[in-house]
Amino acid sequence: MGLPNRRRTLATDDRGGAGQVGVDRLIHEPARLAIMTNLFVVESANATYLLQQTGLTWGNLGSHLVKLEAAGYLSTNKSFRGKQPQTTIALTPVGRAALLVYRRQLFAALDPISE
Amino acid sequence: MATQLPDLKALERQAFARFYDDGLFDLLLGLMMIALSLGAAIQDWLDSESAAFAVMLAAAVVLVISFKVLRVRLVRPRLGDFKPGPERRHRIAATRLALLGSFVLGVVAFGVVGVAGGLGISPAAVEVLLPLVWFGNAIVVLGIMAYLLDVPRFYFYGVLFGLVGPLLMWPDVLWDVRIPPPLAFGILAAPILAIGTWKLVRFLKTYPVHGAPEPETNLGD
Numbered sequence: 001m002g003l004p005n006r007r008r009t010l011a012t013d014d015r016g017g018a019g020q021v022g023v024d025r026l027i028h029e030p031a032r033l034a035i036m037t038n039l040f041v042v043e044s045a046n047a048t049y050l051l052q053q054t055g056l057t058w059g060n061l062g063s064h065l066v067k068l069e070a071a072g073y074l075s076t077n078k079s080f081r082g083k084q085p086q087t088t089i090a091l092t093p094v095g096r097a098a099l100l101v102y103r104r105q106l107f108a109a110l111d112p113i114s115e
Numbered sequence: 116m117a118t119q120l121p122d123l124k125a126l127e128r129q130a131f132a133r134f135y136d137d138g139l140f141d142l143l144l145g146l147m148m149i150a151l152s153l154g155a156a157i158q159d160w161l162d163s164e165s166a167a168f169a170v171m172l173a174a175a176v177v178l179v180i181s182f183k184v185l186r187v188r189l190v191r192p193r194l195g196d197f198k199p200g201p202e203r204r205h206r207i208a209a210t211r212l213a214l215l216g217s218f219v220l221g222v223v224a225f226g227v228v229g230v231a232g233g234l235g236i237s238p239a240a241v242e243v244l245l246p247l248v249w250f251g252n253a254i255v256v257l258g259i260m261a262y263l264l265d266v267p268r269f270y271f272y273g274v275l276f277g278l279v280g281p282l283l284m285w286p287d288v289l290w291d292v293r294i295p296p297p298l299a300f301g302i303l304a305a306p307i308l309a310i311g312t313w314k315l316v317r318f319l320k321t322y323p324v325h326g327a328p329e330p331e332t333n334l335g336d
Contacts (some may be wrong), residue, residue, distance in 0.1 A: 005135065016137070017258050035127060037123060038126065040123060041123055041124075041127035041130065041200060042130070042197045042198060042199055042200055042203075043197075043198040043199060043200050043201075044198045045196065045197035045198070045254070046195050046196045046197070047195070048191075048192070048193075048195030048196070048325055049194065049195025049196055049197045050193065050195070051325055052193070052194050052195055052322070053195075054324070058325075058326075064136060069151065102172060
């Protein structure tokens, strides 16, 4: 499973794109960053909440959630409220730590830039 | 969607405040005031405190249940559902504590009024002090809600709700002018009900119900 790891984090010696600043590219994608930050400020949320907060479509949201879950950044829990199926999504401790690291890395990368 | 570092605290506040942008709490508060006015009117007509209390209690129960049902039926399908983080949960708990404290203070204040004669408190003193307690109680509890829930318009509601007490009792004491309870409550509840209605209509227009997710997304809500 080398590819997913390579996709997730790029070292500073990696060539090209966001890898130059050494940030987690899985989080760096705008839609996934929106999902991560919205989950960071709550304990858990359902899919409709994320849909509303991020402005994504069901299809987009679903595909990004699968990627983040595969990386261990979030967990999903399927249950029923009455007869209605419900998916509850929460950041894992790994996901919370990864977002904080990403934030620190991006600040560090932008720090030398003066306006 | 541009990549940027969001202010996480602001994001949390904005997400939570959106759940008070539906106007339902405003309508609940405004209708509670109308229910109180009904109780006060019944007390005047029937001269029965127990009948007035029963009407107010029944109305409050019906309103709170309706509020809960509408939140589930109208808000949840539009905004979804979330479990707040620890700091927000503490704020919500503190708000509930403030509401409970306000209720207890109200009951104690009206209890004291009932036995004021026995305690050596003159009716004139009651008519001056009770509206002050009412005003302070409303300002403090709705001010706490405004601050802890990040909904600034609740400060304004605190003033409106608080003015009911003085408006009902002080003109009578000062100028011998008796303002009927439905009028006093109605005047002060009207702006709250108007804001609530406007917010509810805007909310329903702004936030459509999301269709069911495609089966392949596996995201049933």
